[in-house]
Structures are given as C-alpha cells and as structure tokens.
Amino acid sequence: MSLMVVSMACVGFFLVQRACPHMGNHRKPSLLAHPGPVVKSGERVILQCWSDIMFEHFFLQTEEISKDPLCLVGQIHDGVSKANFSIGPMTPALAGTYRCYGSIPHSPYEWSASSDPLDIVITGLYEKPSLSAQSGPTVQAGENVTLSCSSRRSYDMYHLSREARGHECRLPAVSKVNGTFQADFPLGPVTHGGTYRCFGSFRDSPYEWSNSSDPLLVSVTGNPSNSWPSPTEPSSKSGIRRHLHVLTGTSVVIILFILLLFFLLYRWCSNKKNAAVMDQEPAGDRTVNTEDSDEQDPQEVTYAQLDHCVFTQRKITRPSQRPKTPPTDTIVYTELPNAEPRSKVVSCP
Numbered sequence: 001m002s003l004m005v006v007s008m009a010c011v012g013f014f015l016v017q018r019a020c021p022h023m024g025n026h027r028k029p030s031l032l033a034h035p036g037p038v039v040k041s042g043e044r045v046i047l048q049c050w051s052d053i054m055f056e057h058f059f060l061q062t063e064e065i066s067k068d069p070l071c072l073v074g075q076i077h078d079g080v081s082k083a084n085f086s087i088g089p090m091t092p093a094l095a096g097t098y099r100c101y102g103s104i105p106h107s108p109y110e111w112s113a114s115s116d117p118l119d120i121v122i123t124g125l126y127e128k129p130s131l132s133a134q135s136g137p138t139v140q141a142g143e144n145v146t147l148s149c150s151s152r153r154s155y156d157m158y159h160l161s162r163e164a165r166g167h168e169c170r171l172p173a174v175s176k177v178n179g180t181f182q183a184d185f186p187l188g189p190v191t192h193g194g195t196y197r198c199f200g201s202f203r204d205s206p207y208e209w210s211n212s213s214d215p216l217l218v219s220v221t222g223n224p225s226n227s228w229p230s231p232t233e234p235s236s237k238s239g240i241r242r243h244l245h246v247l248t249g250t251s252v253v254i255i256l257f258i259l260l261l262f263f264l265l266y267r268w269c270s271n272k273k274n275a276a277v278m279d280q281e282p283a284g285d286r287t288v289n290t291e292d293s294d295e296q297d298p299q300e301v302t303y304a305q306l307d308h309c310v311f312t313q314r315k316i317t318r319p320s321q322r323p324k325t326p327p328t329d330t331i332v333y334t335e336l337p338n339a340e341p342r343s344k345v346v347s348c349p
Contacts, residue, residue: 026053026112031100033118038161038168038209039095041124044088047098049115050080055102058083059111063097074102087120095122095207119207123199126210127153131160131198133218134184140222142189147196149213150182155200158183159209163195173200193220 029051039045049058054076061069072083081102087094098118101111129151139145149158154173161168171183185198196216199209 025107025110026055026102026104027051028113029053029055029058029100029102029115031098031115031118033120037119038121038123039088039090041091041122042089044086045090045120047085047087047100047118047120048082049085049100049102050082051102051112052080053102053112054104055081055112056105057103057108058085059101059103060085061099061101063099063117069101090120090122092122092125092205092208095120097207121207121209123209124211125208126155126200127151128211129153129155129158129198129200129213131196131213131216133216137217138219138221139190141191141220142222145187145190145218147185147187147198147216147218148182149185149198149200150176150180151200151210152180153200153210154181155210156203157201157206158185159199159201160185161197161199163197163215165194187218190218190220193218 029049032048032050034046034048037045047060049060049072055074058072058074058081059069060072061067070085072085074081074083085100096119098120100115101113103109103111129149131147131149133139134146134148135143147160149160154175156173157170158173159168159170169185171185173181173183176182194217196218197212197214199212201207201209
C-alpha cells in the first residue's frame with residue numbers, strides 16, 4: 001500500500017488534530033533516517049518512527065506547521081511498533097527538520113511527546129569544494145591534524161563529515177587573500193585514520209548543500225607512545241620504580257616467611273621422629289624413676305634368686321644402694337607378684 005493511500009486513512013484525524021491536538025500524553029518515539037540524513041538530489045530516504053509503546057498510528061511532520069502531517073498505521077515487530085515513511089525523490093522542498101508522534105488505540109486524538117528533531121539535507125545542488133590536510137594525508141599517531149575545506153564560490157558555511165561515523169561538524173567560511181572562501185577544521189591529535197568529505201551551503205538555505213568534495217583519506221602511522229612521549233612520562237617512570245621497590249621488598253618478606261615455615265616444619269618432624277623411636281625402644285632400656293615408683297606403689301617387690309639351683313628370696317635394694325662393681329656371677333631374677341614376704345629356701349631335686 002502506498003504512502004498516499006495509507007495517509008488518506010488518517011484524514012479523519014487531521015480534521016481535529018490540526019486545530020488543537022493533545023500532545024505529550026505518552027513517552028516520545030524515536031526517529032531514524034535510512035541510509036542517512038544526507039540525501040542526494042533525486043534519491044529517496046526512509047524515515048522510521050518507532051517505539052516500544054504499542055502505538056496504533058504514527059505521524060510525521062516538518063517544522064512547517066502549515067503542512068499536514070503524514071500518517072501511517074504502526075506495524076508491530078519484535079516487540080516494537082514502527083512505521084516507515086518513504087520521502088522522495090528528494091527535492092529542496094522536502095529538505096528540512098522532521099519530527100514524529102504516536103497515538104494509542106482508542107485515543108486517536110491524543111499524541112505522544114515529540115521525537116527528537118532530525119535534519120534531512122539535500123546535496124548536489126552546487127559545485128563541490130576542495131578538501132585537503134594541512135600537514136599531508138599521512139601523519140604520525142598523536143599528531144595534530146587540521147583539514148581545510150575551500151572554494152572560490154562564496155559559501156557561508158562548510159560542513160565536514162566522516163564516513164562510517166554519521167556525525168557532521170560545521171564552521172563558517174572565511175574569505176582568504178587568494179580569493180577563496182575557506183574553513184579550517186582542527187581534528188586534534190589523531191590515533192585512527194578515516195575518510196572525510198566536506199560540503200558548502202548558504203545562510204538562507206541551510207538544508208541545501210553543494211556536491212560532496214572528493215574523499216580525503218587520512219592515514220595514521222606509528223605508535224603514539226613511541227612517537228609522542230607524554231609530558232607525564234618521568235613521573236610515570238618514578239612511579240614504576242616505586243612499584244618495583246615495593247614488589248622486591250614484598251618478595252623478600254615472602255621468601256623469609258617460607259624459610260621460617262620450612263625450619264619449623266623440619267623441627268616438628270624431627271621431634272615427632274624422636275618420639276616414635278622412644279616408643280619403639282624395649283621397656284628394659286628405659287630409665288625408671290624409682291623414687292616415683294616408690295611413691296606411687298609403697299608395696300615391696302619380692303624377687304627370687306636362682307643360685308646353683310637354689311631359690312632364695314630377698315628384698316631388692318634401691319639402685320643407689322647397689323655396689324657399683326657388677327657381680328661376676330650371673331644372677332637371674334623373676335618377679336613373683338603373689339610371693340609372701342618370707343619364703344623358704346627350696347632346693348632343686
């Protein structure tokens with residue numbers, strides 16, 4: 001369905017809305033231009049008005065309030081409601097600032113707030129200016145770059161755009177002694193290259209631009225950190241040295257702590273090993289504290305002495321009262337736990 005046929009379906013709305021439409025009842029929609037807002041003479045452009053609010057109708061209007069707004073029924077797709085307005089073939093009368101609105105079902109006379117303004121520009125009406133880089137098209141990274149747009153035609157304004165960026169900057173033209181009108185665009189220190197174009201326009205028709213200048217490719221070479229050292233580099237180096245000192249001190253502390261940990265672990269393992277050896281030694285090899293034994297067990301211990309097949313019983317004296325010279329005869333003792341204090345001598349058969 002063509003734009004004209006769809007717009008006729010909105011004629012009933014305009015009878016009331018031209019006089020006093022109610023605006024601002026809902027959040028504003030968004031307005032975009034495809035493929036872009038700068039359109040060559042004779043080409044077409046799609047203005048898309050969309051919102052996440054389910055608007056039933058969308059209205060497209062220029063700043064000339066005398067013109068009736070275009071109206072389209074919103075189409076719901078991927079959770080948004082949108083309408084595509086096809087504008088063209090582009091003529092100077094179609095260039096200008098556009099806004100769009102939306103209305104919800106059952107309230108066709110209540111419009112949303114206005115979208116942000118969108119300028120649609122027509123190009124190709126006048127001769128093209130020239131674009132050049134003052135320091136040449138190839139520069140070092142971090143170098144300040146200035147682009148000059150000039151022409152012998154007395155343009156009032158120059159517009160510089162960069163491809164794939166979609167933004168534009170403008171500067172007034174200045175008359176030069178060589179008879180040209182020029183504007184110098186300082187880009188500052190550049191780190192990435194790009195393709196630039198410029199246009200010229202007159203003060204009384206700001207939406208009507210000249211043909212595009214020839215594209216200018218600005219190439220950037222080198223490493224900005226090597227070619228253009230920062231004035232803060234000395235302080236950065238001193239900061240790096242401080243960080244190295246801190247890192248070195250921390251490493252020494254960690255190494256000393258690890259050595260101390262290994263030393264303590266070695267001592268602990270050695271003590272544990274000695275304790276294990278003591279536990280494995282025979283009971284006869286250990287030193288017995290007889291004083292503690294006497295205090296804990298006051299009973300006397302009775303032994304029987306085997307001497308030439310004759311058992312005699314006697315009380316064992318304390319180690320401190322024993323003779324230091326070991327006896328020559330072999331004496332075997334056996335503990336008699338139930339022996340009486342006095343026992344008779346028993347001879348061998």
